[in-house]
Amino acid sequence: MKYQGSNADLIGQPGSRARLTTPALVLDLDALERNIQTMAGFARERGVALRPHAKTHKSGHIARMQVEAGALGVCVATIGEAEAMVDADIPGVLITSPVVPPDKIARLMALNARADGLMVTADNPDNVDALAAAGLPLRITVDLNMGRHRTGVSGAAEGVALARRIAAAPALEFAGITAYAGHVQHVEDFAERRRQVIEANTAAIELRKGLEQAGLSVPLISGAGTGSHAIDGDGGPYTELQVGSYIFTDVEYDAVALCEDASKPFEAALFVQSTVVSTNAEGFVTTNAGSKRFAMDGPPPAVVSGAPAGSSYGFMGDEHGKLILGDGGQRPALGATIVCLTPHCDPTVNLYDAYHVVRGDTLVDIWPVDARGAV
Numbered sequence: 001m002k003y004q005g006s007n008a009d010l011i012g013q014p015g016s017r018a019r020l021t022t023p024a025l026v027l028d029l030d031a032l033e034r035n036i037q038t039m040a041g042f043a044r045e046r047g048v049a050l051r052p053h054a055k056t057h058k059s060g061h062i063a064r065m066q067v068e069a070g071a072l073g074v075c076v077a078t079i080g081e082a083e084a085m086v087d088a089d090i091p092g093v094l095i096t097s098p099v100v101p102p103d104k105i106a107r108l109m110a111l112n113a114r115a116d117g118l119m120v121t122a123d124n125p126d127n128v129d130a131l132a133a134a135g136l137p138l139r140i141t142v143d144l145n146m147g148r149h150r151t152g153v154s155g156a157a158e159g160v161a162l163a164r165r166i167a168a169a170p171a172l173e174f175a176g177i178t179a180y181a182g183h184v185q186h187v188e189d190f191a192e193r194r195r196q197v198i199e200a201n202t203a204a205i206e207l208r209k210g211l212e213q214a215g216l217s218v219p220l221i222s223g224a225g226t227g228s229h230a231i232d233g234d235g236g237p238y239t240e241l242q243v244g245s246y247i248f249t250d251v252e253y254d255a256v257a258l259c260e261d262a263s264k265p266f267e268a269a270l271f272v273q274s275t276v277v278s279t280n281a282e283g284f285v286t287t288n289a290g291s292k293r294f295a296m297d298g299p300p301p302a303v304v305s306g307a308p309a310g311s312s313y314g315f316m317g318d319e320h321g322k323l324i325l326g327d328g329g330q331r332p333a334l335g336a337t338i339v340c341l342t343p344h345c346d347p348t349v350n351l352y353d354a355y356h357v358v359r360g361d362t363l364v365d366i367w368p369v370d371a372r373g374a375v
Contacts, residue, residue: 005354005366016363017356018337022275023289025352026339027248027367029359031269032062035247038265039229040069043241046233050092051222052246056346058371059355060088062247065284067091067157075242077224079104080374082118083111088370091116094222096178098122098143098151102130120180121178123152125165132169139175140166141222144207146181146200153355155203156210163216169315176220177211179204180242185227197231204237207209227268230259250345268341271304272348274321275358276336285331287321287338294340295347299338307332313340 007024010016017026043050050064053234054074061374063074063085073092076082086095091214099108099120113136122128123143131138142159145152153159159177166174171327172297181200187193203350222280224241232320248270258265274289294301301313303323310326322337342348350372357365 006355007363008366010363011365013362014101015361017273017358018359020356020363022273022337023293024356025349025354025369026271026273027355027357028267028269028271029357031366032247033065034172035249035266035269036065036069039243039246040066041072042229042233042265044070046234046237050239051092051240051242052087052247053077053096053225053242054081054186054371056244056349057247057370058084058111058349058374059367060085060090060370063088063090063193066247072240075244076371078371078375079107079111081259081371082115083107084371084374086111086115086118093118094141094178095120096143096180096222098127099125100130103237105130105134108136109136112136112138118228119175122162122166125162128162128169128172129167132172133173137171137173139173141175141220142166142179142207144177144179144203145331146179146183146203146223147220148181148183150182152179153207156206159207160210160214160216163211164214165354167216174216175206176222176239177204178179179207179221179223179238180225181228183221185225186252186256187227187366188256190260193227194231194260195238197228201232201237208237226253227256227258228301246344246347248345249258250348251302251341251343254302254341258325268304270342270345272301272340273338274338276332276334276338277320279331279334284322284324285336287323288319289340290318290320291315291317291336293348293351294342295351297347298344301343304339304341306338308334316347 006021018229027087055077119139121141121143143152184196274287278286308326308329314322355367
C-alpha cells in the first residue's frame with residue numbers, strides 16, 4: 001500500500017528533496033543499497049548467514065531488499081514486528097525476545113500458522129511449558145545471557161536443561177541458540193571491543209558444547225551485531241549474524257572503529273530534515289525538529305548540512321531544535337533546510353510514520369514504517 005502523506009505530490013520532481021514538508025525522516029536509497037550489498041558480500045565471503053534485525057528499520061520494503069540480497073530472513077524484537085514482517089511476505093522471522101503474556105502467545109500461534117519459518121526464543125521453563133500447552137508446532141531457540149543480564153539463561157547447564165525441555169515437548173522443536181552481546185557493540189576502540197567480544201562468546205561456545213554432549217544438535221547460533229560483525233564474522237561461534245544498524249549507521253556507530261584498519265564500510269543513509277523557524281536569537285537559530293523527532297538515549301544529532309562548520313544541535317522542547325552556530329560561514333535564513341544524522345537510528349525511526357526515500361536531490365518514494373509502535 002502506498003503511503004499518502006503531505007509530501008506525496010513531490011515524488012519524482014527534480015529538487016524535491018529540498019522542498020519536503022518537515023520534520024521528515026529522509027532515507028538515501030543509493031547509500032542504503034550499497035550498505036545492504038556490502039554486508040551481504042561480507043557474509044558470503046566468510047560463509048556465514050545473515051538474519052538482519054528489523055527492529056532497526058521496521059520496514060517490509062527494507063526487509064525485502066535484505067532477503068533479495070541473500071539474507072535468510074529477519075530478526076524482530078516483538079510479536080507486533082513479527083506480524084508486520086509476515087504481512088510483508090518476509091520468510092524466516094526470528095523473534096529475539098521471549099513472548100510471555102497469554103494474549104501474545106495466542107497471537108504467536110496464529111502467526112505461526114501462516115508464517116514461513118517462524119522462530120521464537122525462550123529463557124524460562126515456565127514460558128516453554130506455556131508455549132507447549134498450545135499444542136501447535138513451533139521452533140524455539142534458547143536465549144543465552146551474553147553478559148548484559150537483560151534476558152537469557154545464565155549458563156550452559158541451564159541452557160541444556162531448557163533445550164531438553166523444548167525437545168521433549170511433542171509440538172516443539174529445539175532450533176538452536178540466540179546469543180546477542182549487545183553490551184559490546186558500541187565499544188569504540190577495535191582492539192578493546194575484540195577482547196570483550198571474544199570473552200562474551202565463550203558463553204555461546206560452552207553452551208554449544210554442552211548441547212552436543214547431551215546429544216542435541218545445534219542447527220543455528222544467531223547473534224552478533226553491527227559493532228561486532230567484523231570480529232564475529234571471522235571465526236566467531238555464530239552461524240548467522242543479527243546485524244541491524246549497518247543499513248543506516250548513526251552518530252553512535254560513527255564513533256566506533258568497525259574495522260581493524262579504521263575503515264568505514266557503511267555509509268550514512270538516514271537523516272532528519274528540518275526547517276529554520278526562528279532567527280531572532282544571538283548565536284543560534286530555532287528549527288522545527290525537537291525531542292519528539294530524535295532518539296534521546298544517546299548523543300545529540302550531528303549536523304550534516306545547512307549550517308556553518310562547527311555547528312551543533314540541541315533541543316528547545318518537544319517541537320523545536322536549537323542549532324548552535326559555528327564560527328564563520330553564513331547564518332541560516334528563515335526557512336532554511338537543516339539536515340542531521342540520526343543519533344541512534346532504531347528509536348529515531350520509531351518516531352516517524354514514513355521514510356522519505358531519495359536519490360540525489362529527488363524524492364522517489366515514501367515508504368511506511370510498517371511496524372512503528374508494534375508490540
